[in-house]
Structures are given as C-alpha cells and as structure tokens.
Amino acid sequence: MIPAPESVSARLLAWYDRHARELLWRTGPAERARGIRPDPYRVWLSEVMLQQTTVAAVKDYFAKFTAKWPDVAALAAASEEDILKAWAGLGYYSRARNLKKCADAVVAEHGGNFPGTANALRALPGIGDYTAAAIAAIAFDEPAAVVDGNVERVVARLFAIDTPLPAAKKPIRERTGTLTPQDRPGDFAQAMMDLGATVCTPKRPACITCPLRDGCLALKAGDPERFPVRAPKRARPVRRGAAYVLTNDDGAVLLERRGPDGLLAGMTQVPTTGWNARADGATDTSEAPLPQAHWTDCGAISHVFTHFELRLSVFRAEGELEPDAHQWWSEPDAIAGEALPTVMKKVLVRALQHESGNERG
DNA sequence: AACTCGTGGCC
DNA sequence: TGGCCAAGAGT
Known part of the structure; x- marks a missing residue:
C-alpha cells in the first residue's frame, strides 16, 4: 500500500x-x-x-x-x-x-x-x-x-x-x-x-x-x-603541477586571468603549469615566469575537486617583469578583492607562510 | 548517459 | 583520516 x-x-x-x-x-x-x-x-x-x-x-x-x-x-x-x-x-x-x-x-x-x-x-x-x-x-x-x-x-x-x-x-x-x-x-x-x-x-x-x-x-x-541506492562512483585520480608566486619590490603579486572555458574559467590565478583533469604539469621551476630569478621551493598544497585531486608544488621568487596581456601586478591591498578560487588562496598562504618561516629561521 | 564543474563540513 | 554529499546545469 x-x-x-x-x-x-x-x-x-x-x-x-x-x-x-x-x-x-x-x-x-x-x-x-x-x-x-x-x-x-x-x-x-x-x-x-x-x-x-x-x-x-x-x-x-x-x-x-x-x-x-x-x-x-x-x-x-x-x-x-x-x-x-x-x-x-x-x-x-x-x-x-x-x-x-x-x-x-x-x-x-x-x-x-x-x-x-x-x-x-x-x-x-x-x-x-x-x-x-x-x-x-x-x-x-x-x-x-x-x-x-x-x-x-x-x-x-x-x-x-x-x-x-x-x-x-x-x-x-x-x-x-x-x-x-x-x-x-x-x-x-x-x-x-x-x-x-x-x-x-x-x-x-x-x-x-x-x-x-x-x-x-x-x-x-x-x-x-x-535509500536512495546510488551507482558506484569512479576513483578520483591525483593530478600534479606547479604554481609560481612572483612578488616585486612593492610586495605586489603577479596574477593572471584563466581562459573562458573549463575548470575555474574566468577566475584569477598565479602563473602555473598547464595542469588540468587529463594531464599533469611539471612540478619544478622549468615553466616559471622570470626563470632566471631565484625560485624557492615552498612545498606543496593539495586541493580536492569533484573528479580529481590536485597537488601543486609551490615556488616563490622576487623580481620584476612586464606583465603580458592577461597578467597584472596585484598590490597587497587589492589581493583580497581578486577573483581568487580557494585553491589559489591555498597557494598564496603556502608561499606567505614559507616566507615568514624563513625570517624566523 | 556519462562526464565536467568547487568547496566545506561532517563523522 | 578520507569518503560522502549538499536546494544541479551544461554538454
């Protein structure tokens, strides 16, 4: 009944x-x-x-x-x-x-x-x-x-x-x-x-x-x-890549806007390797902007998306460069208002913590 | 139909 | 801790 x-x-x-x-x-x-x-x-x-x-x-x-x-x-x-x-x-x-x-x-x-x-x-x-x-x-x-x-x-x-x-x-x-x-x-x-x-x-x-x-x-x-009965879920693969936090003498961070399609479309990020759901990127500084700068290894962050887990190696350096068309320098006061997804906030926090740790050490 | 697309809280 | 899943839509 x-x-x-x-x-x-x-x-x-x-x-x-x-x-x-x-x-x-x-x-x-x-x-x-x-x-x-x-x-x-x-x-x-x-x-x-x-x-x-x-x-x-x-x-x-x-x-x-x-x-x-x-x-x-x-x-x-x-x-x-x-x-x-x-x-x-x-x-x-x-x-x-x-x-x-x-x-x-x-x-x-x-x-x-x-x-x-x-x-x-x-x-x-x-x-x-x-x-x-x-x-x-x-x-x-x-x-x-x-x-x-x-x-x-x-x-x-x-x-x-x-x-x-x-x-x-x-x-x-x-x-x-x-x-x-x-x-x-x-x-x-x-x-x-x-x-x-x-x-x-x-x-x-x-x-x-x-x-x-x-x-x-x-x-x-x-x-x-x-209830409800659900179909079994697929395994979540791990993808890897690198993120590059470049700051200048004013403490501004080099940011860029992601493309109009796909994951985090239109959002803001620091320069990264070309990680996505299908292909890993390099986990070293081989794709860093300003490659002649002294890049410091800040360790890695992990972030879980719906269908894959991303582990990004974070590198930090100081230097000057002329931003290309989709990049800009974001001053310290402006960073909080940028369209930064959570994964990128993790990257910035990791780079900042590493810096303060060095100062203490 | 199957896959892509974020994040945070819960136990 | 890691898997689960939350007032789904677009392709």
Whole structure:
C-alpha cells in the first residue's frame, strides 16, 4: 500500500508550519499569511547559489549580493568580472557567469521581470529542471514538481524505490508530481527540502520525529538509510603541477586571468603549469615566469575537486617583469578583492607562510 | 548517459 | 583520516 498523496502533503505542510527554517531569502509566516509573495529575483539568486551548495555556505554570499545588487536590473548592469569577484570562494563558477547572462536576458527579453512559468524559466541560462520548478512553485505558485537531492532521498524512502540513481530520477519525479498539491506548492517544495535537510537525513534519519513516518515504506522495511541506492562512483585520480608566486619590490603579486572555458574559467590565478583533469604539469621551476630569478621551493598544497585531486608544488621568487596581456601586478591591498578560487588562496598562504618561516629561521 | 564543474563540513 | 554529499546545469 503506497502512501496517499493528500495525506502526505497535508501532514508535511502542517509540519512545515511549525518547523520551517527561517532563511534570508524566505518570506516569514506572517507575510505568507497576508499573501505576500517572495521576490522572484531573491528566489532565483538563492536557488542558483544553493545548487550543490550548503545553506551555511550561501548565507553570507546571499547577503552580500543582495546588498550590492538589490534587483535584477542592478545585477545586469554589473560586469561579469565584478560578479566573479563577489562569487569567489563559493565554487562552480559557471553559475556566476550564467547569473550574469540570465540577468541580461531577463532585462532584454522579459522587461526586467522573471517569467512566471517553469517552462519559460527553464529556457534561461543556468536554470535547469530543478531551479525552474523551484522558482515557479515558490515565487509564482505553480504546482511544479521540485526535485533536488533532498526530495530524491525523501521520495526514494517514502516509496522504497530501489532503482539506483540516476536511473531512478524519472520515477522519483513522477512520484513527486503526484504528491505536489495545487494549494501551497511552494511551501510543499520547501517543506520537502527542509524535511530532507533536518529529519530525513542521509545518515541516521530521525524517523521518530518524521511527520511522514506512518506511510514510509523504507521505514516499514526496517532500513531507511539504504535509500536512495546510488551507482558506484569512479576513483578520483591525483593530478600534479606547479604554481609560481612572483612578488616585486612593492610586495605586489603577479596574477593572471584563466581562459573562458573549463575548470575555474574566468577566475584569477598565479602563473602555473598547464595542469588540468587529463594531464599533469611539471612540478619544478622549468615553466616559471622570470626563470632566471631565484625560485624557492615552498612545498606543496593539495586541493580536492569533484573528479580529481590536485597537488601543486609551490615556488616563490622576487623580481620584476612586464606583465603580458592577461597578467597584472596585484598590490597587497587589492589581493583580497581578486577573483581568487580557494585553491589559489591555498597557494598564496603556502608561499606567505614559507616566507615568514624563513625570517624566523 | 556519462562526464565536467568547487568547496566545506561532517563523522 | 578520507569518503560522502549538499536546494544541479551544461554538454
């Protein structure tokens, strides 16, 4: 006997009314009671930031972005470079580039207002099936099936779906569609995600407090943690290369902008060997800028990307050179504002620590 | 369908 | 410690 849809949505919404998390981008219960809809711009911005990213990591970035760019027109007026600088550290940088493209499209093609249907939203850059459904449901009350990782887990358990992901995505979406109510679809979606984040967790789910425990087939089977079943993952290879931290007499660091495609596209880095996901680079100073300088070995840093681990040998030297077209000297006060991904911050910290260590020694 | 694309927190 | 995985999208 499968759980009845009306019972699931009613119990879940009642639970949400008591346990909803208060988040910057949500409207509170009082506003919802008065029929005040959340701002589609803020819903969109939060949903893009939350793609594969935790609530805790997003909070400060969301506050910074909405203070700096309070509406979609302001964001469209900003440069991609400034958006990448503000996004630095949050990861998945194609999201930031698509954010700019999407803001431009909303202004140019939709008169500065987000379209109000999942179908139209789906056509915008950086908005896929999940984000289109989430914006449509939360901001526009469309009963779209909102399926993220939380919902996949909740629904796979509720119906004891043992088909491994990603093959299970289609049946899970269909089940979610049957559960989604015509009334309060946005609250239903957010309730499913809150439930997955706080009760129906990947490890040690708190089934004793779950509003859906009566109908849950995974709990009935005695092992809710077994769901969702996932296909085995591939091994993560180690790649190697070298990074070169060159400073001049003013203490400025030589930086450069990465190309427009691939890993960390458009972001800032110190000069490095040509490491990528498929080929190692040299781990010595053979590819360093200003090769005649005295390069000091500062040791290595390690950084884990989604599908490979990168170990970079860090070298440091002092000297002057004329930056080429995509390079510049970044003064000490400017470095914090550069679009430096975390892996490059590790490189700079390693070079700096090594310098202070030498001074002590 | 399979692969690329970041980062941080958790146990 | 290292594997897991988090409000996925694009190709």
